[in-house]
Amino acid sequence: FLLATPEGEAWTDFVATHRSGPNGGAYEAWSRRGMVRWTRHHAEAGGYEYRVVEVVGQDPLAAQDYRALNTLQDQLEAAGSDDPGSAFIEPEVTTYPYAYERIAQLFDSPNAPDLVVNPRSFAYGRQPGQHGGLDVVQARAPLVFSGPGVKAGAVVDAEARAVDIAPTIARLLAMPLIDGRDGSGRSSSQRGVPPDVYFKRQDGRVLEAVLDDDTGKPERVYILLLDGQSHMELTHRLETESDSLPHLRSLIGRGTIPPYRSTPNLPSITWPSHNAIGTACWSGHHDIVNPTYYLRESKQTVSPQGQQFDSARFLGDEVETLFEAVHRAFGPWDGAMGGAFTASINEPCVRGADHGALERQLVGDREWLKELTRETEVDISPRWADELQRHGHHLIGLTDNRALAQARQLFLDSTHPAPKLVYHEFSLPDGASHDYGPHHPGAREALDETDIRIGRILNLLDDKDLFESTLFVITADHGMAVQNVELNANPARLPERHGMATVTTEPLIYLRDLDIAVGVAHDGRTAQVSVLDNDRDEAGQQDRISGAQIRVIDNKGRQVATSRTDTGGNAGLAIPADLRPDEMTMEVSAEGFNVRHIRLDGTNVAPDLRTVLYGA
Structure with a gap:
């Protein structure tokens, strides 16, 4: 159904699975172009290495260059189109960064599916913009480090992945190395080395190329998560519109940039990807494997992203969030002026944060928060109410304005220390890019509005004499690819619709066998x-x-x-x-x-x- 029916051939790029067997079994990816089978082994230097053991036809994952299709012009040329809104990129001309690793990790979780369906980059759903897949367009996120401890105004040659962000932050905050587990699940002592990771489990590594001790040491970190923001679109605007995005431009100009940015989790979707950034672990290790997934043990389908609130309980016990690690290193907040105070602002990664909006843990006076919210309602474009209400986005723009009010209150409130760590979700870029497409004027306006909010945060920190001592990290949870909405495609549902017994939570399929x-x-x-x-x-x-x-x-x-x-x-x-x-x-x-x-x-x-x- 996924590869041998007319719809399957038109919609599906490949299907991946894991077959149990001796020494960890093997992983497979099947496409119409061919299949590849590979195995995973402990690497001498730590982590894993991957060996291809069988190819029939073409290896559908052979192209793994993380540098490919890095600009909007690259995408247009690959698609053979001069219209960004219809630049549909076929599997033969895209790449799949770290494909063997990103697929294999998913099957480590007890919540893993039987099958992972990767649609063609342009063949999923009814919205002009989508993400979730393995390909480089959906799997490239912006990444900038700006502030003390990192190179200033530099472009550095670094292969960056989402799981590398937290270890780099930990290094910059001078957190201690511990006898934790690396990506292979083995502790430092089990590997016969001194403590060499910063987290309870750590799939990522420190991005040494961005560091510069001569620029000082940060006192705090502020992560600006631009949900769903296309790296290619952001870069294109910075290069072609000299007066656009002044606040992001300022941070980026004084920061350091890996030229090919960051490769996110698979699936490259909000809840698993945010927590991959916040735990230094792929979703197969932090266990939120998808926005919605099946728990085989209880025969229950759960949806952390669907419920939005109170989802920290789904995060696995074998990982540690940045918030938890900061408290371990600098002490828990005592409710007054002592310890490290941390904040998760509308952020799906929230476990361990003192202020955690999505766990209903708001620090500060509620009436004051409402007043601060009203003060910046002028920033919300009327476009969202006029054009997107019919799509169900009743709160688009409003949500980010409320998050801004939280950020302002946290730094204005003198009853607790300034936050040591803030992880702040900006949802507007994602909502607009879905509904308009990632290169549409509507998506650009969403980024403009986000830049205004970032400017308000920067100005506040400057007024509080905190700006120069703050490290800012600008990133996203995934990329965004234009879709051929005329297909109305959903390949993962094909087996179910042809009568198979499955639990389907796109792009994952659990077989009832x-x-x-x-x-x-x-x-x-x-x-x-x-x-x-x-x-x-x-x-x-x-x-x-x-x-x-x-x-x-x-x-x-x-x-x-x-x-x-x-x-x-x-x-x-x-x-x-x-x-x-x-x-x-x-x-x-x-x-x-x-x-x-x-x-x-x-x-x-x-x-x-x-x-x-x-x-x-």
Whole structure:
């Protein structure tokens, strides 16, 4: 359905999976162009290395250059278009930075799916702008470090990933190295080295190229997260509109920039990506693997992004947020003037923050906050109410104005210290880029409005004599790609719509499969079958499936036995003694599960995908 139907071929780039086996099994990516199979191994220097063990046709992930398609003009040329609004980039001309790593990490989580569907860059949904995929356009985010501790006015050659941001901040704040785990899950002591990471688990590394001790040491860090902001669009505007974005331009001009910016998490979507930045870990390790995902143990679908508030509980216990690490290093805030005070402003990464808007933990007087909110309502463009209300964005612009009021209050309030760490989400660029497209005038106006808000923050910090001692980090959680909305595409839903039993949370697919064991008696007259849920519960047990229909046919298509499982998930069958087990096939079906075909010798009956897709 995903690759061999007309819709699947038109919409799907590739499908990735993990097959269990010795030494960690193997990972696969299947596309119409070909398939690749690779394995993961501990690297001598720490972390993992990846080895390709099989390619049929073309390796669909062979192109992994993180430097590709770095400008708007590059995208237009790749798409063969002079219109940014219809610059649809085919898989053959894009790249997939760190593809083997970014796919493999996802399957480390107990919340991982069976399949990850990567649509063609332009083939998902009904909005002109989208993200979530592995390709370089959706997977490139702006990244700038500006302030004490980093090079000033520099472009540095650094391969930056979202998980590298927090370790770099920790280094700049002079936080202590600890005996934590690296990307392979092994602690420093297990790897036989001194403490060498800053977090409980750390997939990222310090971006040494941005550092400069001669520019001083920051006293605090302010992360400006421009949600969904296209790096290419931001760069294009800075290079072609000399008077635009004065406040961002000022920060960028005094900062240091990796020229190809930052590669985000997979999926490159808000909740998993924000927490990848804030924990130094990919989503397969912090466990918020998608905005919505399936918990196999409880057979429950959860949606941290859907509920927005109170989602910190979904973050895994094996990771540590920047807020938690700052408190470990500098002491918890005591509720007055002691300790490190931290703030998460409308930010999905919130666990451990003293002020955490999305955990309903607001520090400060509410009436004063409302007054500050009213003072800057003039910044909100009437365009959003006039044009986007019909899309359901009733709060677009208003939300970021309320976040600005929080930021102002936190630095104006004299009853607590100035925040040591602020992680501030600006949602307007994402909302506008979705509804208009990333290169539309509406998206540009959203960035202009965001720049005004950033200017208010910078001016306030300057008035409080805090600007020069603050390190600013400008980044985003993902990129944004233009979509062909005429396709109205949604490849991940194809199996479900063709009748398969799945839990689908785009771009993830969880298969509802049966685990079947069969044993044939020595005399060949009977067989015993057990049918279980393939997924395990919280105790590691598999539910026994009662009432499963079993039908056995011989190698000439004749039905030779039928039965149903009892309450224990077991069934007995009378079978012809003259037929070998491999000459009989059993079809097992149960409500809510995919039909399974298995020979009575226990071997699986399934088409060879290499033959079906490639004739190999």
